Amino acid sequence: MTDSCEVLVVGAGLAGLQCARELQAAGRDVRVWEAADDVGGRIRTEHVDGFLVDRGFQVLNPAYPAVRRWVDVSALELQPFGAGLGVRRDDGLAVLAHPLREPQLIARTIGSGLAKPREAAALLRWAAPAVVRSWRQYDGGGRRAAVSGRDVTLRQALDDARLAGELRRVVDRFFAGVLLEDDGSTSNDFARLLLRTFALGVPGLPRMGMQALPRQLAASLATPVRTGIKVNSIRREGGSMLVRASGAELRAEQVVVATDPAGAEALALGNDGGGAAGGLPAMKGVLTHWFAAGEPPSRLNLLCVDARERPGGPLVNTAVVSNAAPGYTPAGRHLVQTSALFGRGRPLPGDDAVRRHAAEIYGADATGWELVARHEVPNALPVQPPPLGSPQPAEISPGVFVCGDHRATASIQGALESGHLTAQAVLRADFR
Structure with a gap:
């Protein structure tokens, strides 16, 4: 019947x-x-030998309007990352952190020299519209209209703002991990909406996984x-x-x-x-690895990127997840995640190349790291080209x-x- x-x-x-x-x-x-x-x-979240590992590195930002409206965030017991980035440079791992949310990192941020006046001014020129733009302007009653008057690719917008040098590489590589593309082809309006969300909220991981x-x-x-x-x-x-x-x-x-x-x-x-x-x-792919370590390669609870002119490997980001979300690991153990892009025309990195690049970013020895899980996610995220219109x-x-x-x-x-x-x-x- x-x-x-x-x-x-x-x-x-x-x-x-x-x-x-x-x-x-x-x-x-x-x-x-x-x-x-x-x-x-x-x-999806898997349980592997006492570790929690998400299928593809994902985080929940409580500042999304839809999350505020329809999700009981407190019940998820969100474990937040720090508000900033760890940045691999030729001379070590520097920090670029939000001065109000991470006051203990102000000295390291200033001392890094990452925010040179000219580059910082260019970044502010690009980012300023994010202060007044909102998701409501995008969804607004189903009307199809760009969030800004002229939407272009993220790369074009950063070029127009004359953002260059090391800070440009930091921005490019941060968004490469968020958008799962490294050619700057995503809608600039969308990137600015994401930037606004990062400014208003700090992403984290639910205690029981995504x-x-x-x-x-x-x-x-x-x-x-x-x-x-x-x-x-x-x-x-x-x-x-x-x-x-x-x-x-x-x-x-x-x-x-x-x-x-x-x-x-x-x-x-x-x-x-x-x-x-x-x-x-079209869809974009990501390869994620999760490694168990006896000691954390860094005490930072920040996402880390490789901002050198010639990155040492395939990773777009890495994080010591256990520093932010200790609930993801059994007692006395630590968990490192890495993310690399893959797809048509892009070779799939091997485990050793990934482990080696992560160790280089942290300036640590990864000899004892054990592979907990490896996830190939070919359809991780839809492309989001300009112009950004209503749903x-x-x-x-x-x-x-x-x-x-x-x-x-x-x-x-x-x-x-x-x-x-x-x-x-x-x-x-x-x-x-």
């Missing part, structure tokens, strides 16, 4: 879960199906998420949608496809109503909706906001 409901959400990542929560709060009969064995989508975030969203649903259910087709049949999956079949008045971009495109194209999901966005429309054909960060911004903010906007679109469709 075919089951039925009012709305089926396909995919239990942040976007799908937020959409389902809001529809449930509005009184709709909602089911959520997920192909994987747990909720979270690209946000997957605690989607699990919190899923826990509020009246009907538990069904995992291990891979949807094969969505087809309009009469006045409802017939959804067929591995070992299950269901009729729903409306279907929300909240999968990865490739899955969303395939299911959207497969429904009888026609209409694509708005084009398949794409949620309804792509009668009764079929698509949501995800690939429909909004490539971020936790974008995923939650897309879920919210999609729920609103579903509810509006009831009154047509």
Whole structure:
């Protein structure tokens, strides 16, 4: 016998879960199906020999408006990183820290000489619009308009601000790790929105790992998420949608496809109503390693980058995670994460090259580091080229909706906001 409901959400990542929560709060009969064995989508946490390791290095910034609005951050017991960067230079590891949030690092920041007057002035020229721009200007009622009058690539904007020298390398390599690209091709408006978020909040890690975030969203649903259910087709049949999956079949008045971009495109194209999901966005990949160490290679609880003219290896960043989040490790042990880019035309770094570069950044001996986990995440983040416009429309054909960060911004903010906007679109469709 075919089951039925009012709305089926396909995919239990942040976007799908937020959409389902809001529809449930509005009184709709909602089911959520997920192909994987747990909720979270690209946000997953593994338990390995007493360590917590996230699949791909991710952090939660409590300053995201969507996080403030829909997430109980206090319940996650967020463990914050320091507000600043460790910077590998030719003569050692320097510090560039927020003077108000990290007053104990003021002397090291000033003594580093990283913020030379001319370079600092150029950085302020570029960053100044972030003070007055906000996520509201981007999402604002679904209107498609750039956040600034003229959006260009991040590289072009930094060039226009005449930011050069060592500080430019610091900015480039910091954003390479955040945006998962090292060519500056991302929307400058998006980069400034992220900068504003970093200025307003300090990212951290939940005590139980990043997957605690989607699990919190899923826990509020009246009907538990069904995992291990891979949807094969969505087809309009009469006045409802017939959804067929591995070992299950269901009729729903409306279907929300909240999968990865490739899955969303395939299911959207497969429904009888026609209409694509708005084009398949390119995706960016990241390789993360997690190493166990008996002693921390640094006492800094900061993200560290290699700002030398010729970096010593493939890493875009590294952090001694246990300095910020001791809950990620068993007693007496320390955990080092590293991130490197990979994708088409880019060789995949080996474990030894990664370990060697991380040790060089810290100026430490990594001989005793043990590999805890290695994650190749080819579809870690959608590209976000200029111009940055409002989120794409949620309804792509009668009764079929698509949501995800690939429909909004490539971020936790974008995923939650897309879920919210999609729920609103579903509810509006009831009154047509």
